[in-house]
Amino acid sequence: MGIVQRQGLRNTVISYLGLALGFVNTAFVLPHLLAPEKLGLTTLLVSIATVYAQFAAFGFASVGIRFFPYFRSRETGHQGFLPLLLALPMLGFLLVTLFYGLGRPLLLAQYAPADAALLGPYYWWGSVLALFTLLYSLQDAYLKGLYHTAFSGFLQDIVLRLLIVGLALLYGRGYLSFHEFVLGYVGLYGIILLLLTLYVSYIGELHLRPTRAALRVRPVGEIVRFGGFALLSSLSGSILGFIDSWMVGAQLSLAAAGVYGIAYNISTALTIPARSLNKIAFPLLAQFWKDQDMAKMADFYRSTTRLNTVLGCYLALGIGLNLDFIYSLIKNPVYATGTTAVLLLAGRLFDGITGVNGLIVVTSPRYRFDLIFNLSLAGFTVLMNWxxxxxxxxxxxxLATLLAIVGINAARTWFVWYSYRLQPFDRRIPLILGIAAASGLLAGLVPFVHSHLLTMLLRSAGLTILYAALILGTNAAPEATAYLQKLRNKV
Structure with a gap:
């Protein structure tokens, strides 16, 4: 757990700084400066680019993490692994771009005439954004295999959000038209891609010379087959994350998609603990499978689940208790209609509580079964949204998102237990959940006091003191207690 704690801590710090910046964007900057339909447009472009890039990548972001342990050899430039990782996705990008162009009339026809007119001029900019997203994700996967996970998170969670704030302020003060704002928004993704590439070069790992050795380390057919399964599996995750904004925009309006996007962003805090740990968990699990070290995998599974549960419950309670304060900061009352959506999206907490089940399946010899789960998830999500x-x-x-998350994680958790007799729960999980429920109920008894700000401070202070005291006092999470003891010893 040493490398997990070091990298996880760095990623968590970066993620929470990014969360603060994202909250500033969400609560202050973007809703104040952009009308809901314009905010919905930028949300839609990012959604399109994400799915577009995943089709083009053909699952090679997962390939980069799954197979890198077999190529690892700095003296030989990792045997030409990086050129191999980039080659097929670039061909895939050309193919997907062809279908993207042919599908333009069909996609625009799904939206109301006014929304289609707003989206139309920026349709091809979605392709440029997809290219930036594709190259960034492939390099990010490469860095994960190298156990360099912090800088990529720093660029995406902090640098990008600071740049978006600056761009939005320029638009708000009249220095940019909305058209220029959208083009600048796309360009910011190109900037962080360039910075990430420079970082890979700086650490001496930008090995772009192809080698024949890359084709002999593992059978190419095996790599491509894994990529195909990983593609279909990862697409379901994108569908879960983005199909709702697509369908809200198409079935309601782009303005509604903008309101939903704010609610979704607020709930993103619940994913930070799991996302921070998963950055280092993926390559570690791949190494455990390579070494056939099931004891370490079982310990890792339970430890990460406890950490995700402790942090996730605390964040879910913090959001639920202070939702009125959060929305009071958003001056546009239209956005407040998303309050109920935030509470339902808190079901994303379940994803963290069930641990790294999905990563265990994807990196296991039975990775093909994850395709069944994910295709079922994708179909169920679309159906429930419809x-x-x-x-x-x-x-x-x-609500559709909540049902989908609970369903897929329950199925994966059962499959990992049935196949490998690994499960993430021990007696401490019910204890943590009980502590969270008791702390939340007691903190929720604090009445409204004069202002939303003062009420938030009192409820948050009460929740933090109660929750921390009970978690540490009962040793419900030994990892948190051990880390606190290390901090005390250093002091």
């Missing part, structure tokens, strides 16, 4: 959005609006889409 049924629930017309009836419940934004709340319906959030």
């Amino acid at each position: 049924l629930l959005i017309p009836r419940f609006g934004l709340t319906g889409s959030a």
Whole structure:
């Protein structure tokens, strides 16, 4: 757990700084400067680029992490692994771009005429954004294999968000038109891609010369087959993350997609602990499978689940207790209609509580079974959005996300236990959940006091003191207690 704690701590610090910046963007800057339909447009472009890039990558971001342990050899430039990692996705990008162009009339026809007119001029800029996203994700996967995970998170969570704030302020003060703002928004992704490439070069790992040795380390057919399964598996995750904004925009409006995007961003805090740990968990699990070290994998599975549960519950309670304060900072009352959606999206906490089950399946010899889970998840998500959005609006889409997350994680957790007798729970998990429930109930008894700010401070202070005291006092999370003891010894 040493490398996990070091890298996880760095990633967590970066992620929470990014969360603060994202909150500033979400609560102050973007809603104040952009009308909901314009904010919905930028959200839609990012959604399109993400799925577009995943089709083009053909699962090679996962390939980069899964197979890198077999290529690792700095003296030989990792046997030409990086050129191999980039080659097929670039061909895939050309192919997907062809279909993207042919599908333009069909995609625009899904939106109301006013929304289609707003999206139309920026349609091809979605392709440029997809290229930047593709190259960034491939280099990020390469760095994960090298156990260099912090700088990529720093660029994406902090640098990009600072640049977006600066760009939005220029637009708000009239220095940029909205058209220039959108083009600048796309360009910012190109900037962080360039910075990441310079970093790879700086650490001496930018090995771009192809070698024949890369084709002999592992059978190419095996790598391509894994990439195909990883593609279909990762697409379901993108569908879960982005199909709701697509379908809200198409079935309701781009303005509604903008409101939903704010609610989704607020709930993103719940994913930070798991996301921070998963950056280093993926390559470690791949190494455990290579070494057939099931004892370490079992210990890692339980330890990360405890950490994700402790942090995730605390964040979920913090959001739920202070939701009125969060929305009071957003001056545009239109955005407040997403309050219920935030509460339902708190179901993303379940993803952290069930641990790294998905990564264990993807890196295991039975990785093909993850395809079944993910295709089922994708179909279920689309179906539930289609049924629930017309009836419940934004709340319906959030409910569809909740049901999908709980369903896929329950299935994966059972499969890992059935196949490998690995499960993430011990007696401490019910204890942590009980502590969270008791702390939340007691902190929720604090009444509204004069202002949303003062109420937030009192509730947050009460929650933090109660929760921390009970977690540490009962030793519900030994990892947190051990880390605190290390800090005390250093002091």
